[in-house]
Amino acid sequence: MNLSIAINTGSATPIYKQITDQVRLAVATRKLAVGDQLPSVRALAEELVVNPNTVARAYTDLAREGLIESRAGRGVFVTRKRKMFTREEGRRRLEPLLEGLIGEAMVMDFTQEELRDAFEKKLSQCQWNFKKGADANHE
Amino acid sequence: MNLSIAINTGSATPIYKQITDQVRLAVATRKLAVGDQLPSVRALAEELVVNPNTVARAYTDLAREGLIESRAGRGVFVTRKRKMFTREEGRRRLEPLLEGLIGEAMVMDFTQEELRDAFEKKLSQCQWNFKKGADANHE
Amino acid sequence: MNLSIAINTGSATPIYKQITDQVRLAVATRKLAVGDQLPSVRALAEELVVNPNTVARAYTDLAREGLIESRAGRGVFVTRKRKMFTREEGRRRLEPLLEGLIGEAMVMDFTQEELRDAFEKKLSQCQWNFKKGADANHE
Amino acid sequence: MNLSIAINTGSATPIYKQITDQVRLAVATRKLAVGDQLPSVRALAEELVVNPNTVARAYTDLAREGLIESRAGRGVFVTRKRKMFTREEGRRRLEPLLEGLIGEAMVMDFTQEELRDAFEKKLSQCQWNFKKGADANHE
DNA sequence: GTGGTCTAGACCACA
DNA sequence: GTGGTCTAGACCACA
Numbered sequence: 335m336n337l338s339i340a341i342n343t344g345s346a347t348p349i350y351k352q353i354t355d356q357v358r359l360a361v362a363t364r365k366l367a368v369g370d371q372l373p374s375v376r377a378l379a380e381e382l383v384v385n386p387n388t389v390a391r392a393y394t395d396l397a398r399e400g401l402i403e404s405r406a407g408r409g410v411f412v413t414r415k416r417k418m419f420t421r422e423e424g425r426r427r428l429e430p431l432l433e434g435l436i437g438e439a440m441v442m443d444f445t446q447e448e449l450r451d452a453f454e455k456k457l458s459q460c461q462w463n464f465k466k467g468a469d470a471n472h473e
Numbered sequence: 474m475n476l477s478i479a480i481n482t483g484s485a486t487p488i489y490k491q492i493t494d495q496v497r498l499a500v501a502t503r504k505l506a507v508g509d510q511l512p513s514v515r516a517l518a519e520e521l522v523v524n525p526n527t528v529a530r531a532y533t534d535l536a537r538e539g540l541i542e543s544r545a546g547r548g549v550f551v552t553r554k555r556k557m558f559t560r561e562e563g564r565r566r567l568e569p570l571l572e573g574l575i576g577e578a579m580v581m582d583f584t585q586e587e588l589r590d591a592f593e594k595k596l597s598q599c600q601w602n603f604k605k606g607a608d609a610n611h612e
Numbered sequence: 613m614n615l616s617i618a619i620n621t622g623s624a625t626p627i628y629k630q631i632t633d634q635v636r637l638a639v640a641t642r643k644l645a646v647g648d649q650l651p652s653v654r655a656l657a658e659e660l661v662v663n664p665n666t667v668a669r670a671y672t673d674l675a676r677e678g679l680i681e682s683r684a685g686r687g688v689f690v691t692r693k694r695k696m697f698t699r700e701e702g703r704r705r706l707e708p709l710l711e712g713l714i715g716e717a718m719v720m721d722f723t724q725e726e727l728r729d730a731f732e733k734k735l736s737q738c739q740w741n742f743k744k745g746a747d748a749n750h751e
Numbered sequence: 752m753n754l755s756i757a758i759n760t761g762s763a764t765p766i767y768k769q770i771t772d773q774v775r776l777a778v779a780t781r782k783l784a785v786g787d788q789l790p791s792v793r794a795l796a797e798e799l800v801v802n803p804n805t806v807a808r809a810y811t812d813l814a815r816e817g818l819i820e821s822r823a824g825r826g827v828f829v830t831r832k833r834k835m836f837t838r839e840e841g842r843r844r845l846e847p848l849l850e851g852l853i854g855e856a857m858v859m860d861f862t863q864e865e866l867r868d869a870f871e872k873k874l875s876q877c878q879w880n881f882k883k884g885a886d887a888n889h890e
Numbered sequence: 891g892t893g894g895t896c897t898a899g900a901c902c903a904c905a
Numbered sequence: 906g907t908g909g910t911c912t913a914g915a916c917c918a919c920a
Contacts, residue, residue: 352569358579359572374893375893376892384911385912386912387912387914398676404892405920406765407920416704418698420695431573432592435570457589489903530904623847626896652908653907663899664897666895668910669896679858684904685906686908688907696860702859702860705855706855706856710869711873718775719775720845728874734850765919808919894919895917896914896915901911902908
């Protein structure tokens, strides 16, 4: 299992969110592929030294997003990504993240160029569906 | 005082954060200049019909960032913004926000191009210091 | 607050699901209108004699569906219903419920007519968006 | 033995339930008649490549419903389906399923008409006893 | 041994 | 007083 997650207990972002964010990123960067099994709730909890409930919470969130699927008695698996949300909803959910990112960069005296560079650099590490309309068959 | 803040009580973003974000933006876009006075905690709380604690919390955050300064008995003023974070620290803090944004964009079925467009569009709406240190010669 | 929820602790359906189902139905039958406040997590937990976490879990699910919105320090409110999910996803989620309903009716020796009657009767008590395309302005 | 069961290990529905559902459907659609023999627990487990416990669990459920009967040393047979629930009990058990279906349909942005269509479509794919007691004269 | 649900109770963020 | 997060630990469903 090539999934390595790092938790920062001192951070303001809740642990469960750190987990979901990193799993999503692992999928985006192809570190996790469709069909791959994730560590069991208990195993990951032990590894990260957090409560199993916290890991379960993260997994539940990811499952609700359709990114993973948990099968009782068998484990948790990465699923084929489906188009779940409307365009509208997607935009609505992205907005505060964009504003938060830009606001934070501003506060920390980044220039627009620096922020753009950081953004592009991160983006270049990811390889999720490139082409517009690749999911066109999903209404 | 040309500061106009709009609070959306229906929003998921906490009120105190709506205030800090808008003050920061007002400074970034030069709607507020160094030395300008902000409304008092009580005055703003009354104007926005929110709890004074909430305004106080926002002002405290802004003061900690070095963006405003509260001078006892005289009021609250926009101050020279000091650099609080090293580049290194800044990047470390930006990282999870970038990752969160990208992960969410993937889940929301955006393509990389669409995310980039949304990012650039948002960025173009801001007009904060383009060049490093542009703030410095402002005092 | 005209919301009355009845929990059956003996049932196979988890408590949190009984809560979400009944809140959804209350919205569908217009017992709850947009903007209405739901009982606080603690209040409902006390009323139903269940753990606050269980109520919180139900509220979290409903919030993720976009049916309600919880505002820290203020309470939980019914929101304007938005189109969140793609048609595709909607169908996918409805399928097992339809199959479960029909299968259960079959096992219990209902005739198709009886099931249809029960279905239509329940449906007639609901009054959510009637017209096709009422949500057309979304996407 | 014209019984063919297809297991979807990727599905959210537990395997044991996939089995019971398909056996019930086979009986309802007359693919399985009273007196027909079902594969043994071990044989079916091997055929489906699932844990024998899982098949046993499914058979136990079906036996409890009175749909099949396991005769020691001889095998498992389809038996006359006895009515296990009174109308009253039946309706009580159907209620939450109906409410769950309708609530979910609303959340998924279906109109009442669309839900009705989906319901009728699904119903038309089943061919269980149309008339009350049609089962009785089958023995 | 898997994951899912629930309780009891602590502590924090927000208003 | 709101809701949100996390822990510890029990018990159940499933394989």
